[in-house]
Amino acid sequence: MRLHPLNCLLLVALLAGAGTDLRASPAKPVIASGTVPDEATRAAVLQRLRTLYGAARVVDRIEVGSVIAPPNWSDRVVGMLGEDLQRVSAGELEINGNAVRISGQVGNEAVRQQIAGGIATAAGPGYLVRNALSDTGQDEQAVLDEALADRIIEFQSGSATLAPAGQAILDEMVLAMAQLGDRQVQVVGHTDDVGSRAANIALSMQRAIAVKAYLEQQGVDADNLSVQGFGPDRPVADNATDQGRARNRRIEFRVL
Incomplete structure (x- = not known):
């Protein structure tokens, strides 16, 4: 698994399928890993993921380290963990400082744009969001x-x-x-x-x-x-x- 030395959160979502009831497949984990600047950020990220996917599915591999985070980074990261992520299959959300990359499979182009747009809105100015989602529904x-x-x-x-x-x-x-x-x-x-x-x-x-x-x-x-x-x-x-x-x-x- 890739880790980055500075203010990185790596979310790997291994989901049953876009548009399904994600909580119905507890064997499919959501793995959160990387390095965050403080324990409060780690706790907020894990709480948000557990709310989205259920506590049993979330695997905590996040470390707290001496990293430099952009202003309000914790709030922005949690904001990017929106409900639309549940529509991504075999996906990964990587937030490395103010560089963001979302990948995985979604049902159609409209959903692809909606998810990336939601992340960009939550991230706000100064963040670069790369949309690497693929449309499997055509x-x-x-x-x-x-x-x-x-x-x-x-x-x-x-x-x-x-x-x-x-x-x-x-x-x-x-x-x-x-x-x-x-x-x-x-x-x-x-x-x-x-x-x-x-x-x-x-x-x-x-x-x-x-x-x-x-x-x-x-x-x-x-x-x-x-x-x-x-x-x-x-x-x-x-x-x-x-x-x-x-x-x-x-x-x-x-x-x-």
């Missing part, structure tokens, strides 16, 4: 996108009751999801902009819940599914036309 997202094939999952008008044509598409999605194993998939509902925004957001969520329930009935593990509803807020077509409104009334599937 192929898995492609499996779902190809199965959906840009088709619209239909519901009965104004309701969250699936139409037979919508159920037929979902039967194909079940087969596609089986290829993903235990990866997390979010079902996202969207509507057009006819009617009030509040009603449309509620309808989009109800439709996402209905899709989730149908998928579960067909054998998809409920623990691998989550829901979100954005109503009319994320259109993909012009709501001024019938065709555009039809395109906006859709269900989206995202690999997390």
Whole structure:
């Protein structure tokens, strides 16, 4: 394991997989090692990691030594240990003075950017953050996108009751999801902009819940599914036309 002589914290997270319940795999440790300037920093780092991952998973290899730390280094280091780190598989966060490097595997590019951005925000000015995370979710997202094939999952008008044509598409999605194993998939509902925004957001969520329930009935593990509803807020077509409104009334599937 690499150690650095000055103000270094090395966090190695060996996780079960991005998007999973990390506390469900106690055999996979999170190892904290390196040299910090005082006992208070060591205690704060370990407490934060134990809060994130559970005490049984955290292995303490941190040493306290005569090192020179940047101002407020302890607070910034603890701030960089955010909840988003739990979405990194086989990852490593290295903080060497004001140089930061995050590596590992995440589900998609959006998560990759979100994690690095959160670390940079917590670190603040004067810190250089290197994003070495790799996106492993593109192929898995492609499996779902190809199965959906840009088709619209239909519901009965104004309701969250699936139409037979919508159920037929979902039967194909079940087969596609089986290829993903235990990866997390979010079902996202969207509507057009006819009617009030509040009603449309509620309808989009109800439709996402209905899709989730149908998928579960067909054998998809409920623990691998989550829901979100954005109503009319994320259109993909012009709501001024019938065709555009039809395109906006859709269900989206995202690999997390």
